[in-house]
Amino acid sequence: MTVVPDTPAPPFRLPRPIRLIGGTALSLAITILGLLLVTFIIGRVVPIDPVLAIIGERATTEQYEATRIALGLDEPMWKQFAIYVGDAVQGDLGQSLRTRREVSEDIIRYFPATLELATIATLFGVLVGVPAGVLAATRPGTWVDQIVRIVGLMGYSMPVFWLGLLALLIFYGILGWVGGPGRLDAGFSMMFELDVPQRTGMILIDTALAGEWAMFRNALSHIVLPSAVLGYTSMAYISRMTRSFMMNELGQEYITTARVKGMPEWRVVWVHALKNVMVPLITVIALSYAYLLEGSVLTETIFAWPGLGSYITDALFAADMPAVLGGTVVVGVVFVTLNMASDLLYRLVDPRAR
Amino acid sequence: MTLLSVKNLRVTFDTEAGKVEAVRGVSFSLGRERLGIVGESGSGKTMTGRSVLRLIRPPGRIEAEEMRFDGIDLMAASERQMRALRGQRIAMVMQDPKYSLNPVMKIGAQLTEGLRLRDGMSAKAARLKAIEALEAVQIRGPERVMEAYPHELSGGMGQRVMIAMMLIPNPDLLIADEPTSALDVTVQAEVLSILDGLVRDRGMGLIFISHDLRLVGRFCDRVLVMYKGRVVEELEAKNLMNATHPYTQGLLNCLPRIGGNRSPLPGLDRAAEWAE
Numbered sequence: 001m002t003v004v005p006d007t008p009a010p011p012f013r014l015p016r017p018i019r020l021i022g023g024t025a026l027s028l029a030i031t032i033l034g035l036l037l038v039t040f041i042i043g044r045v046v047p048i049d050p051v052l053a054i055i056g057e058r059a060t061t062e063q064y065e066a067t068r069i070a071l072g073l074d075e076p077m078w079k080q081f082a083i084y085v086g087d088a089v090q091g092d093l094g095q096s097l098r099t100r101r102e103v104s105e106d107i108i109r110y111f112p113a114t115l116e117l118a119t120i121a122t123l124f125g126v127l128v129g130v131p132a133g134v135l136a137a138t139r140p141g142t143w144v145d146q147i148v149r150i151v152g153l154m155g156y157s158m159p160v161f162w163l164g165l166l167a168l169l170i171f172y173g174i175l176g177w178v179g180g181p182g183r184l185d186a187g188f189s190m191m192f193e194l195d196v197p198q199r200t201g202m203i204l205i206d207t208a209l210a211g212e213w214a215m216f217r218n219a220l221s222h223i224v225l226p227s228a229v230l231g232y233t234s235m236a237y238i239s240r241m242t243r244s245f246m247m248n249e250l251g252q253e254y255i256t257t258a259r260v261k262g263m264p265e266w267r268v269v270w271v272h273a274l275k276n277v278m279v280p281l282i283t284v285i286a287l288s289y290a291y292l293l294e295g296s297v298l299t300e301t302i303f304a305w306p307g308l309g310s311y312i313t314d315a316l317f318a319a320d321m322p323a324v325l326g327g328t329v330v331v332g333v334v335f336v337t338l339n340m341a342s343d344l345l346y347r348l349v350d351p352r353a354r
Numbered sequence: 355m356t357l358l359s360v361k362n363l364r365v366t367f368d369t370e371a372g373k374v375e376a377v378r379g380v381s382f383s384l385g386r387e388r389l390g391i392v393g394e395s396g397s398g399k400t401m402t403g404r405s406v407l408r409l410i411r412p413p414g415r416i417e418a419e420e421m422r423f424d425g426i427d428l429m430a431a432s433e434r435q436m437r438a439l440r441g442q443r444i445a446m447v448m449q450d451p452k453y454s455l456n457p458v459m460k461i462g463a464q465l466t467e468g469l470r471l472r473d474g475m476s477a478k479a480a481r482l483k484a485i486e487a488l489e490a491v492q493i494r495g496p497e498r499v500m501e502a503y504p505h506e507l508s509g510g511m512g513q514r515v516m517i518a519m520m521l522i523p524n525p526d527l528l529i530a531d532e533p534t535s536a537l538d539v540t541v542q543a544e545v546l547s548i549l550d551g552l553v554r555d556r557g558m559g560l561i562f563i564s565h566d567l568r569l570v571g572r573f574c575d576r577v578l579v580m581y582k583g584r585v586v587e588e589l590e591a592k593n594l595m596n597a598t599h600p601y602t603q604g605l606l607n608c609l610p611r612i613g614g615n616r617s618p619l620p621g622l623d624r625a626a627e628w629a630e
């Protein structure tokens with residue numbers, strides 16, 4: 001008699017969304033740990049004595065020793081790293097030598113400005129770049145395609161500072177259509193600091209929440225130019241990628257099937273093909289967003305935009321290691337988080353990747 | 355009565371490497387009957403079928419002395435008129451369902467979009483009609499299939515979905531490009547009998563493209579044998595097994611014979627003059 005083995009009970013498995021998010025969180029944690037390790041090592045390797053940086057050259061040996069112990073520098077390396085990670089997880093990135101504030105506090109002040117700018121720039125890049133890429137792909141070789149190509153090429157090759165200065169000169173200096181450098185006019189700037197509850201640090205959102213519409217409009221007139229300059233670059237990238245993805249999808253058999261069914265051309269392109277284009281495009285958009293979130297130093301400098309890019313650069317020139325490393329950690333975390341988010345979104349859009 | 359007449363059809367691709375003539379002067383006419391097209395891979399069967407829908411993409415070009423469907427001059431018709439014919443009066447079962455279904459759209463959405471968009475049917479009515487169409491091609495659990503994505507279906511299942519999709523609008527002419535190659539024998543018989551019923555009862559015209567000479571010989575009324583973009587022989591299907599043209603005989607010799615001797619399959623003879 002043959003014994004038919006029972007099929008084993010299926011192993012217990014968590015529901016898919018939980019597994020997905022759990023797995024993502026785990027790899028996020030591992031990546032951030034690696035990032036902290038790198039900044040930790042850099043902090044030990046650079047020839048800047050962290051003790052001297054705080055107490056100055058003229059301190060006594062006793063003072064030096066006391067500070068060294070206070071900073072935990074007498075502990076073994078692995079313990080120092082553990083403390084560093086523990087602090088970082090609790091949001092303690094050390095004290096800035098330059099501003100004398102907590103680095104995390106500084107970042108909470110500077111990052112929202114970058115976030116606001118990068119978000120609007122990316123929105124601009126997507127809302128203009130995707131349709132432009134689609135139009136170019138559906139009319140290859142025509143004047144529409146040429147215009148999209150040339151405008152895109154200019155976005156690649158024009159130096160940002162030149163573009164920014166030119167835009168400021170024309171739209172602010174000559175035409176007076178938009179606000180100048182800074183996030184607000186000087187008068188509003190004071191009012192914002194004092195009267196508006198800063199829930200997010202993003203002026204457009206905070207003023208809207210507070211119903212301060214005059215200030216909102218002013219902030220908008222200030223952000224238009226820098227976000228357009230930044231968005232131009234990302235638009236150039238997004239439209240070029242959209243065009244090439246779209247050309248590829250339009251060559252697929254399922255497109256012919258849609259036409260066989262008598263679907264109108266707009267539906268073939270903007271529904272059948274674009275849904276497939278979105279799959280690789282998500283990664284492209286996330287990448288260009290992440291790039292902008294690091295803070296574009298040039299744009300921030302030209303438009304006197306108090307963002308993360310200028311914060312880190314200023315810290316670098318002042319040899320303010322805690323601020324540089326803290327800023328780097330934040331940029332890294334933003335980058336990794338965005339990557340994970342785009343990964344999740346990707347799985348949502350592409351049923352084959354689930 | 356003639357439903358479709360094609361005279362001297364040519365499909366040319368202007369590629370960088372030069373001209374590729376995929377179809378070179380094909381003529382045939384079709385009544386409310388089953389016309390088979392056979393021929394080796396690359397002989398131009400698919401391109402001939404697509405030409406009728408005018409769905410050859412650039413750099414491909416269609417030329418014909420005449421291409422007339424039910425009194426409509428297909429060569430002169432506007433793109434708008436063509437769109438009204440496609441998926442309504444002329445449909446085409448696409449060759450490879452693996453690539454011919456939209457990978458990121460649910461089967462249900464792909465089946466119902468024609469009904470919803472063109473016929474303005476409600477979501478519910480369209481859904482019922484789609485489920486009915488799936489049941490007709492022997493799909494069990496059609497509700498589940500409606501919710502599936504193409505990559506979740508087997509080859510045979512995809513093929514049946516494709517057939518269902520193209521039969522939903524009740525076309526007057528169906529071009530079926532290898533519609534049953536991935537189906538097992540019983541399902542294949544079932545699908546063929548559906549197609550047969552449509553030709554017989556509704557007077558649909560059927561162009562049946564296949565590699566399977568035995569199947570075409572049994573199922574069709576007439577057969578075109580294609581080689582390098584030309585029709586080398588046109589004959590009654592019942593005479594296919596006794597074809598005299600050496601190319602057709604070559605194709606027949608390639609068929610494995612059940613219970614026959616196990617000598618290696620003979621190579622296919624290709625004489626240049628058949629292509630002239």
Ligand SMILES: Nc1ncnc2c1ncn2[C@@H]1O[C@H](COP(=O)(O)OP(=O)(O)OP(=O)(O)O)[C@@H](O)[C@H]1O
Pocket residue numbers: 367369374375376393394395396397398399400401402413414449
């Ligand atoms: N985009 C293209 N550019 C150049 N040549 C092409 C293109 N598309 C098809 N062809 C040519 O058209 C010819 C006929 O192709 P077709 O798809 O009609 O063959 P088929 O008989 O359907 O073959 P199969 O049995 O493999 O499906 C092929 O030889 C191919 O090289």
Ligand SMILES: [Mg+2]
Pocket residue numbers: 399400401449531
């Ligand atoms: Mg083919």
